[in-house]
Amino acid sequence: xxIKFLTIFAVGITFVCAMTFVGGYRIMQGAKVEEQLxxxxxxxxxxxxxxxxxxxxxxxxxxxxxxxxxxxEMGVTVE
Amino acid sequence: xxxSKVLHYILGTxxxxxxxxxxxxxxxxxxxxxxxxxxxxVNNAAPVVNSAxxxxxxxxxxxxxxxxxxxxxxxxxxxxxxxxxLTGYVEDTNGSADITNVxxxxxxxxxGSGCSASDNDCxxxxxxxxxxxxxxxxxxxxxxxxxxxxxxxxTMAGGEFPADNFTAEVVVTDGTANGSSTILMExxxxxxxxxxxxxxxxxxxLGVSTSNANNVEMTIEQNGNDGADVEVSMADAALTCAGIxxxxxxxxxxxxxxxxxxxxxxxxxxxIPVDTNLAIGYRHGANPNKKLFWNxxxxxxxxxxxxxxxxxxxxxxx
Numbered sequence: 001x002x003i004k005f006l007t008i009f010a011v012g013i014t015f016v017c018a019m020t021f022v023g024g025y026r027i028m029q030g031a032k033v034e035e036q037l038x039x040x041x042x043x044x045x046x047x048x049x050x051x052x053x054x055x056x057x058x059x060x061x062x063x064x065x066x067x068x069x070x071x072x073e074m075g076v077t078v079e
Numbered sequence: 080x081x082x083s084k085v086l087h088y089i090l091g092t093x094x095x096x097x098x099x100x101x102x103x104x105x106x107x108x109x110x111x112x113x114x115x116x117x118x119x120x121v122n123n124a125a126p127v128v129n130s131a132x133x134x135x136x137x138x139x140x141x142x143x144x145x146x147x148x149x150x151x152x153x154x155x156x157x158x159x160x161x162x163x164x165l166t167g168y169v170e171d172t173n174g175s176a177d178i179t180n181v182x183x184x185x186x187x188x189x190x191g192s193g194c195s196a197s198d199n200d201c202x203x204x205x206x207x208x209x210x211x212x213x214x215x216x217x218x219x220x221x222x223x224x225x226x227x228x229x230x231x232x233x234t235m236a237g238g239e240f241p242a243d244n245f246t247a248e249v250v251v252t253d254g255t256a257n258g259s260s261t262i263l264m265e266x267x268x269x270x271x272x273x274x275x276x277x278x279x280x281x282x283x284x285l286g287v288s289t290s291n292a293n294n295v296e297m298t299i300e301q302n303g304n305d306g307a308d309v310e311v312s313m314a315d316a317a318l319t320c321a322g323i324x325x326x327x328x329x330x331x332x333x334x335x336x337x338x339x340x341x342x343x344x345x346x347x348x349x350x351i352p353v354d355t356n357l358a359i360g361y362r363h364g365a366n367p368n369k370k371l372f373w374n375x376x377x378x379x380x381x382x383x384x385x386x387x388x389x390x391x392x393x394x395x396x397x
Contacts, residue, residue: 003087010093017097072390074313074331076280076375078320078382 125256126178129218130167131249133262137164137222138212149244149265151235152227157271158302160226165207169251169258170218177253181207183223187232188246188263198228199363207249223249230362233268233304237396239361271303272359272394278373286379290339295373299359299392300366306397307359309371310352313390322384330376331390340374348390358397 133150134143143163144150155161165185171177184192187200194201207223214220225247234243247262278295289295299309311333317325331348335355338345346353357369371392 007090010090014093014096070274070392074278074390075387077282077385079284
């Protein structure tokens with residue numbers, strides 16, 4: 001094989017290796033993002049839930065509401 | 080010869096870079112050897128009720144009613160409605176957009192939340208209002224309005240169900256899971272009646288008495304949630320006439336049935352309040368009412384013109 005052919009072949013191999021390297025790096029970055037999302041999901045699931053709070057009421061004495069006396073007008077006309 | 084030297088340099092550089100890439104790839108692959116590719120899906124979290132208050136004003140984060148041991152609703156509106164609001168915040172940790180509905184119920188506790196809608200004891204709001212006022216990205220504010228009728232069952236001493244109480248319940252859902260919260264309350268008795276404000280015998284001649292044909296029928300209706308009677312009296316000793324004379328108080332009579340003046344069972348009006356035992360019951364369905372019949376006897380002489388006076392008719396618990 002001529003040195004020229006070997007050189008072209010080597011450059012080609014280098015190009016393929018470079019592309020593979022870049023591709024692999026990006027895949028690994030994606031895995032890292034996925035792992036971060038997983039951790040965030042776990043954090044969300046472990047958030048403490050707040051409970052409903054109802055403030056106890058203070059004593060009250062009024063239990064009956066009364067309607068006061070009705071003043072009824074009475075009338076008759078004597079002829 | 081010069082070209083061959085250049086090609087050698089290019090070949091050497093390429094081989095060196097290939098070696099570097101391969102070595103780097105091996106190192107990186109080995110360094111990742113123990114890492115596991117993870118995939119996850121965020122599970123649905125059940126929504127919860129953060130807070131719940133009862134207030135007569137909507138969307139108000141405080142309690143109107145107080146009491147011990149339970150808050151007491153003591154301001155039902157005689158003959159009308161009193162709206163109470165069950166309000167607060169609900170939350171879904173998957174985000175507030177996951178919350179699909181908030182519903183509310185106000186029911187007499189022994190009936191349970193599965194009760195059928197009733198103005199006496201079971202108020203249902205299928206979809207309460209929701210907004211984002213004051214809410215975090217995972218919360219929503221809600222408001223369930225219950226227009227309580229004046230005849231809502233009383234659960235206190237003197238009422239129809241003194242051993243019971245009411246439950247205000249809010250339920251939040253995201254379509255898959257639910258969360259809820261409850262508040263126990265009492266409803267106080269409301270003693271209220273609708274009583275006509277006039278008794279008009281019309282025009283009568285001297286010496287005439289009314290009978291069951293022309294007496295005055297007074298219809299008294301329930302306007303509260305308490306069994307009721309009425310007491311009747313007239314402070315003045317007589318009706319005063321604009322012309323001459325007066326009509327003595329004891330010439331006026333009341334009865335529970337349609338009687339004529341001076342008939343057995345007809346009672347003289349007195350200056351001291353007298354319980355008529357009218358017995359107007361609790362409202363369940365049609366509004367209960369009772370009639371009070373009034374008769375008068377006009378003196379034979381010494382009276383003329385328009386005669387008027389004031390009768391007091393007071394509601395009392397039966």
